[in-house]
Amino acid sequence: MSDASLRARHPEAGTSALPSAIDGDRKSGDVEISSIEHLEDLKLDETHRRLKNRHIQLIGIGGTLGTAIVVQIGSALTRGGPASLFIAFTLWSTFILAINSCLTEMVTWMPISSPFIRFADAFVDPALGFAAGINFFIFEASLVPFEIVAFNLVLRFWTEKIPVEAVFVFILVCYFLLNFFAVQWYGESEFWLAIGKVILAVGLICFTFVIMLGGNPLHDRFGFRNWDPSVVEGAPFAEYIKTGSLGRFLGFLACFIQASFTIAGPDYVAMTAGEASLPRTTLPRAFKSVFFRLSTFFILGSLCVGIVVPYKDPDLLDALSNAKPGAGSSPYVIAMQHLHIRGLPHIVNALIATSIFSAGNSYVYCASRTLYGLALEGKVPRFFARCTRNGVPYYCVGLTLAIALLCFLEVSNSSAVVLQWFVNLVTASQLLNYAIIAYTYLRFHKALQLQGIPRESLPHRSKWQPFCAYYALAGTLTMAFVSGYTVFLPGNWDIPTFLFSYTMIGLVPVLFVLWKVIKKTKVQDLQDTSFFATERARIDRYEENYIGTVPTGRFTRLAEYIFA
Numbered sequence: 001m002s003d004a005s006l007r008a009r010h011p012e013a014g015t016s017a018l019p020s021a022i023d024g025d026r027k028s029g030d031v032e033i034s035s036i037e038h039l040e041d042l043k044l045d046e047t048h049r050r051l052k053n054r055h056i057q058l059i060g061i062g063g064t065l066g067t068a069i070v071v072q073i074g075s076a077l078t079r080g081g082p083a084s085l086f087i088a089f090t091l092w093s094t095f096i097l098a099i100n101s102c103l104t105e106m107v108t109w110m111p112i113s114s115p116f117i118r119f120a121d122a123f124v125d126p127a128l129g130f131a132a133g134i135n136f137f138i139f140e141a142s143l144v145p146f147e148i149v150a151f152n153l154v155l156r157f158w159t160e161k162i163p164v165e166a167v168f169v170f171i172l173v174c175y176f177l178l179n180f181f182a183v184q185w186y187g188e189s190e191f192w193l194a195i196g197k198v199i200l201a202v203g204l205i206c207f208t209f210v211i212m213l214g215g216n217p218l219h220d221r222f223g224f225r226n227w228d229p230s231v232v233e234g235a236p237f238a239e240y241i242k243t244g245s246l247g248r249f250l251g252f253l254a255c256f257i258q259a260s261f262t263i264a265g266p267d268y269v270a271m272t273a274g275e276a277s278l279p280r281t282t283l284p285r286a287f288k289s290v291f292f293r294l295s296t297f298f299i300l301g302s303l304c305v306g307i308v309v310p311y312k313d314p315d316l317l318d319a320l321s322n323a324k325p326g327a328g329s330s331p332y333v334i335a336m337q338h339l340h341i342r343g344l345p346h347i348v349n350a351l352i353a354t355s356i357f358s359a360g361n362s363y364v365y366c367a368s369r370t371l372y373g374l375a376l377e378g379k380v381p382r383f384f385a386r387c388t389r390n391g392v393p394y395y396c397v398g399l400t401l402a403i404a405l406l407c408f409l410e411v412s413n414s415s416a417v418v419l420q421w422f423v424n425l426v427t428a429s430q431l432l433n434y435a436i437i438a439y440t441y442l443r444f445h446k447a448l449q450l451q452g453i454p455r456e457s458l459p460h461r462s463k464w465q466p467f468c469a470y471y472a473l474a475g476t477l478t479m480a481f482v483s484g485y486t487v488f489l490p491g492n493w494d495i496p497t498f499l500f501s502y503t504m505i506g507l508v509p510v511l512f513v514l515w516k517v518i519k520k521t522k523v524q525d526l527q528d529t530s531f532f533a534t535e536r537a538r539i540d541r542y543e544e545n546y547i548g549t550v551p552t553g554r555f556t557r558l559a560e561y562i563f564a
Contacts, residue, residue: 047113047275047372048391049542055187056272056286058194059362061265061293065197068262069301070204070352074309074331075320076258080251081238082227082306088255089302092263093295098472099434100266101462102441104287108460110532111283111539113274114373116267116437121377122532123443125523127516131508132436133374136267138504139429140367141400145407146426147360148172152410154353157328158346168407171357175364175404179397181390186365193358200351201297204332207344208304216339226310238311241489253482259302260479261427265294267437271366274373275391278546279539284460308335327352364404368396379515428504431480438473442466447526480505 051059077085107115117136121129152167178189214221227236239247240254269286276282309316309331315338319329327333327349336344372393375384384395445466448455455461462468484501486492515521 051187053282058191071330076255079240080255081311083236084252085255086303089259092259095475098468100291101468103266105462108283111273111279115273120440126521127512130379130515131511137370139426140363141403142426143363144404148407151356157349196354232310280459367400371396431476434476438469441469450527
């Protein structure tokens with residue numbers, strides 16, 4: 001029997017819950033599950049594989065396309081100008097590509113619940129798995145009240161007569177219904193809601209192309225006028241804080257920081273791995289398509305924003321400084337008002353509302369599954385690993401929604417202040433999470449070499465490795481420290497801003513050391529890691545015995561065909 005087979009007997013390898021038909025044959029490849037005597041001691045994953053390819057693709061999009069690309073991007077435009085904004089978003093997309101490459105290779109071979117959190121545990125140190133899990137849970141859970149408050153802000157574009165408390169209760173009840181009963185409810189809701197985001201993103205890109213060529217009520221064929229320094233002073237590179245070359249660099253840096261918070265996606269796809277149907281077939285396609293679609297939306301979106309409105313437009317500056325509700329602060333809506341285009345602002349605001357609701361829905365899912373993964377690894381109380389008959393970790397969903405009650409802070413504070421609290425708190429968390437993923441991949445890559453496992457044998461092999469991992473690690477760590485740099489400039493020192501910008505950077509090492517001291521953990525021996533052999537064996541058998549279902553409904557069949 002091979003060393004891999006012997007290592008597969010150890011309980012620490014973990015398992016995945018599969019249909020009962022698999023229990024009749026407990027052998028897959030060179031991993032013999034029949035030799036495991038005490039299955040009740042394993043970390044059983046009770047979630048169900050009900051998410052299809054189309055669900056996963058749109059979940060990856062739904063978790064990232066929100067107000068940032070339509071509204072908040074205007075703030076970065078005013079600081080850096082159109083060229084800096086476009087270059088920054090294009091450059092940061094390369095870092096997301098690197099993260100995507102790291103996750104694709106690991107997750108498609110080991111499609112387990114909360115993968116990159118448990119990978120940090122298995123390939124680096126259990127203490128890092130704990131720190132990574134808590135960091136990502138705080139990140140996702142904090143974004144839920146952020147989106148709820150943002151949704152209320154969007155409604156104020158139309159009316160302020162709806163009580164704030166009523167809006168919050170309605171959203172929380174909807175999130176509870178969509179996330180508590182069965183994962184396919186969440187998958188279906190997110191699929192159709194995210195389509196609204198795609199329509200919004202594509203529609204605004206097409207809108208820009210049409211109006212810049214003169215297709216507007218004023219018949220103004222303005223093209224790239226707002227990039228012309230003879231028309232807009234300082235364009236296309238704006239000065240920020242300082243003047244001259246340094247000011248233009250700081251303007252670019254402001255845009256780059258905005259891009260590092262705005263562009264994401266691969267981590268949301270990875271979180272579905274434990275509940276994906278046919279994961280080794282579905283996930284590679286989902287990772288590839290989500291990256292290219294997100295890059296298209298964000299890169300083209302950053303280009304379009306700089307076309308439709310000047311970076312120093314008085315109406316844009318006034319809307320941002322006064323935090324006009326909903327689409328009122330969007331550069332696109334301001335351009336529509338300049339061109340006397342009526343009706344479209346209301347459509348944009350409606351699609352922004354669905355986008356915000358969809359993003360919050362994704363955050364509830366990802367936060368609850370992160371907590372579930374920590375429970376499977378014994379990092380949080382075991383009762384968080386309990387699931388309903390439909391495979392939903394109900395305690396995890398409940399705690400996530402309890403944290404979402406922070407949205408009621410808005411009752412005594414302005415929307416802009418509350419939104420900024422959440423944005424500042426979680427910006428570094430996302431970057432630290434990406435850095436941990438990159439470092440974990442480097443350890444995974446080394447483990448394959450030490451154990452003589454050729455990368456060609458993996459279900460998916462990403463390109464330019466391990467360069468991509470080093471590239472992503474350097475970029476994400478650098479931006480995590482740079483994102484709050486303005487607080488250190490003369491006259492800008494502010495203790496709350498400093499704490500919000502750097503709390504997570506200080507907290508993650510503390511969590512790592514705390515768990516390492518209490519549990520006396522050791523750095524994993526890469527020559528002996530099992531690569532989750534037992535769970536992989538069960539997934540192998542699941543895919544061999546998989547019997548798909550024929551979709552019902554005309555629109556569902558069409559969606560399955562488009563996203564096949």
